[in-house]
Amino acid sequence: MCIGVISTYRRRSFTTLTAAMTSETTATIIDGKSVAKQIKDEIASEISRMKETTGIVPGLAVILVGDRKDSATYVRNKKKACEAAGIKSYEAKLPEDSTEEEVLKFISEFNDDPSVHGILVQLPLPRHMNEETILNAVRIEKDVDGFHPLNIGRLAMRGRQEPLFVPCTPKGCIELLHRYGIDIKGKRAVVIGRSNIVGMPAALLLQREDATVSIIHSRTKNPEEIARQADIIISATGQPNMVKGSWIKPGAVIIDVGINPVDDPASPRGYQLVGDVCYEEACKIASAITPVPGGVGPMTIAMLLSNTLISAKRVHNFE
Numbered sequence: 001m002c003i004g005v006i007s008t009y010r011r012r013s014f015t016t017l018t019a020a021m022t023s024e025t026t027a028t029i030i031d032g033k034s035v036a037k038q039i040k041d042e043i044a045s046e047i048s049r050m051k052e053t054t055g056i057v058p059g060l061a062v063i064l065v066g067d068r069k070d071s072a073t074y075v076r077n078k079k080k081a082c083e084a085a086g087i088k089s090y091e092a093k094l095p096e097d098s099t100e101e102e103v104l105k106f107i108s109e110f111n112d113d114p115s116v117h118g119i120l121v122q123l124p125l126p127r128h129m130n131e132e133t134i135l136n137a138v139r140i141e142k143d144v145d146g147f148h149p150l151n152i153g154r155l156a157m158r159g160r161q162e163p164l165f166v167p168c169t170p171k172g173c174i175e176l177l178h179r180y181g182i183d184i185k186g187k188r189a190v191v192i193g194r195s196n197i198v199g200m201p202a203a204l205l206l207q208r209e210d211a212t213v214s215i216i217h218s219r220t221k222n223p224e225e226i227a228r229q230a231d232i233i234i235s236a237t238g239q240p241n242m243v244k245g246s247w248i249k250p251g252a253v254i255i256d257v258g259i260n261p262v263d264d265p266a267s268p269r270g271y272q273l274v275g276d277v278c279y280e281e282a283c284k285i286a287s288a289i290t291p292v293p294g295g296v297g298p299m300t301i302a303m304l305l306s307n308t309l310i311s312a313k314r315v316h317n318f319e
């Protein structure tokens with residue numbers, strides 16, 4: 001039984017379970033951790049070939065503002081992953097009470113530094129800062145997070161200029177589907193959540209892959225009914241265990257982006273991480289599912305390395 005928060009998405013509850021839910025079917029577990037490792041190995045060997053033939057070392061600059069523990073962990077993990085792949089990392093750590101101007105100054109320095117091929121501002125920023133102003137200051141050629149409005153705009157406009165980078169988490173979701181041989185073309189896809197970082201770009205990527213896409217958000221009426229039509233669900237709401245078994249069509253593929261801490265005094269950290277989707281229930285109904293942890297999370301960092309390599313190759317015309 002999955003226990004989650006009561007969310008605005010859940011307007012009515014379903015009492016009848018589908019037949020598949022009571023059967024013994026078990027979904028394929030989409031192992032993001034292994035896929036991410038494989039991709040990071042592929043990137044490391046490409047970087048080593050690039051270094052040998054041209055001497056070029058890709059560089060990634062990370063800007064961290066404030067003292068959030070989770071953000072500090074993600075930045076540390078990004079740095080470690082860069083080192084292992086042969087990417088040089090540059091770091092700017094600023095205190096919580098820094099001004100926007102101070103952050104913009106670092107962005108400007110990294111924008112002008114030719115050894116930096118990618119710039120990333122760790123999110124969320126402190127509340128007194130304007131995220132848009134800061135993300136807009138990153139040169140689009142170095143926007144390895146793909147959050148610049150020009151890159152997002154290009155993602156939305158097919159047949160015109162292509163985005164230089166695609167946001168890492170949604171890119172990782174699609175990569176998982178590809179690497180598990182899951183067809184997207186012509187499928188009904190439902191994205192739950194419409195954030196700029198995950199939900200919206202995930203929906204844009206799915207429709208670029210020729211899926212028929214719906215987005216469920218906090219004002220959607222009857223979200224269960226819409227979700228139950230999906231062949232593929234990508235959930236990115238940050239609401240623990242919100243998507244119950246009753247939301248899932250038998251045989252659907254579930255990509256769970258949520259990484260939600262819930263109190264667990266028995267665990268060494270005092271909490272455990274759960275997804276947006278009630279995993280136990282979903283495993284009995286879906287054909288494939290990403291676990292939390294070990295699903296989409298590790299792909300975010302693998303895609304960041306991939307975008308940094310793309311940037312370095314583009315700057316130096318390396319094939």
Ligand SMILES: Nc1nc2c(c(=O)[nH]1)N[C@@H](CN(C=O)c1ccc(C(=O)N[C@@H](CCC(=O)O)C(=O)O)cc1)CN2
Pocket residue numbers: 074120121122123124145168169259273292293294295296297298299300301
């Ligand atoms: N500038 C950005 N900020 C943020 C992004 C982003 O893509 N760019 N995404 C998230 C945080 N994030 C990377 O920054 C991130 C989150 C989670 C993971 C991950 O590997 N999670 C593990 C569990 C980790 C744990 O045990 O604590 C997993 O899911 O298996 C990597 C990166 C918000 N900010």
